[in-house]
Amino acid sequence: MSDTQNLTLVQAVRDGLKGEMERDDDVIVMGEDVGKNGGVFRATQGLWDQFGDDRVIDTPLAESGIVGSAIGMAAYGMKPVPEIQFMGFIYPAFDQIVSHAARLRTRSRGRYTCPMVVRAPYGGGIRAPEHHSESKEAFFAHEPGLKVVVPSTPYDTKGLLASAIRDPDPVIFLEPKLIYRAFREEVPDETYTVPLGEAATRREGTDVSVFTWGAMTRPTLKAADELSEEGIDVEVIDLRTLSPLDDDAIIESFKKTGRAAVVHEAPLTGGLGGEIAATIQEEALIYQEAPVKRITGFDTPFPLYALENYYLPQVARIKEGIKEAYEF
Numbered sequence: 001m002s003d004t005q006n007l008t009l010v011q012a013v014r015d016g017l018k019g020e021m022e023r024d025d026d027v028i029v030m031g032e033d034v035g036k037n038g039g040v041f042r043a044t045q046g047l048w049d050q051f052g053d054d055r056v057i058d059t060p061l062a063e064s065g066i067v068g069s070a071i072g073m074a075a076y077g078m079k080p081v082p083e084i085q086f087m088g089f090i091y092p093a094f095d096q097i098v099s100h101a102a103r104l105r106t107r108s109r110g111r112y113t114c115p116m117v118v119r120a121p122y123g124g125g126i127r128a129p130e131h132h133s134e135s136k137e138a139f140f141a142h143e144p145g146l147k148v149v150v151p152s153t154p155y156d157t158k159g160l161l162a163s164a165i166r167d168p169d170p171v172i173f174l175e176p177k178l179i180y181r182a183f184r185e186e187v188p189d190e191t192y193t194v195p196l197g198e199a200a201t202r203r204e205g206t207d208v209s210v211f212t213w214g215a216m217t218r219p220t221l222k223a224a225d226e227l228s229e230e231g232i233d234v235e236v237i238d239l240r241t242l243s244p245l246d247d248d249a250i251i252e253s254f255k256k257t258g259r260a261a262v263v264h265e266a267p268l269t270g271g272l273g274g275e276i277a278a279t280i281q282e283e284a285l286i287y288q289e290a291p292v293k294r295i296t297g298f299d300t301p302f303p304l305y306a307l308e309n310y311y312l313p314q315v316a317r318i319k320e321g322i323k324e325a326y327e328f
């Protein structure tokens with residue numbers, strides 16, 4: 001049996017990077033302050049000491065250059081893992097990601113792929129300004145050619161990151177920084193993978209299906225536990241990968257309950273909650289007992305800290321939304 005460590009989510013990121021770099025010499029880490037400093041959240045701490053300047057590369061403050069360089073490396077057979085310090089800083093690299101990385105396979109008719117993983121801490125809840133707290137996963141899930149991954153546990157973080165690094169195509173790996181150090185979990189020392197594109201059932205239930213991911217998984221589970229005391233049996237599905245979505249898991253859960261809610265911290269309009277609701281409409285309409293409830297952030301820039309807890313779905317608001325779906 002493999003030995004384990006009791007890791008936080010951010011420690012699982014570092015352990016996952018370390019394991020893949022030991023396993024494959026083509027894996028490199030690059031970004032602002034990822035070397036001697038160990039990254040803004042210390043997700044790469046210790047990697048420079050072990051792997052040196054050639055594989056842990058401190059870059060200038062230039063996100064487009066970081067990702068553009070990584071795309072070139074990937075096209076020539078490397079497996080770069082560039083870090084963007086906060087998701088709100090990713091926009092200068094947006095053109096590189098959607099116009100080049102996402103299209104390299106189709107543009108070259110399969111002659112080139114882009115095995116690159118762009119890591120970015122994302123989401124709110126740590127009392128940082130709006131550009132440090134954004135949840136723009138829908139931008140990237142909308143782009144064909146990209147996979148989008150959001151872990152919610154340390155175990156999944158290490159396994160999903162390994163799968164992302166081994167994937168032949170580009171992956172956007174979004175790390176919910178609210179839960180970087182919120183709890184610990186036993187994580188195997190050895191490398192392992194968690195498949196991309198497969199959701200996880202975090203809680204079985206029969207009355208309402210709730211779909212969520214990332215930092216919203218924990219308050220959703222707490223809301224489900226509290227609702228069970230009121231006689232409402234909630235099933236919680238952690239989607240883990242937002243592109244491709246695990247449509248089968250969504251539909252199978254919904255067929256069981258006939259009622260659904262989606263919880264995410266991104267704004268309501270154009271968010272992935274709408275995509276999940278449409279999938280249910282198209283694939284399981286005859287099972288539907290109530291409108292799909294979306295419990296989300298608001299259609300505003302992410303607020304300063306005084307309103308942060310109001311903006312993010314909290315347990316009370318999640319419970320209220322689930323009850324609306326249940327009582328319709």
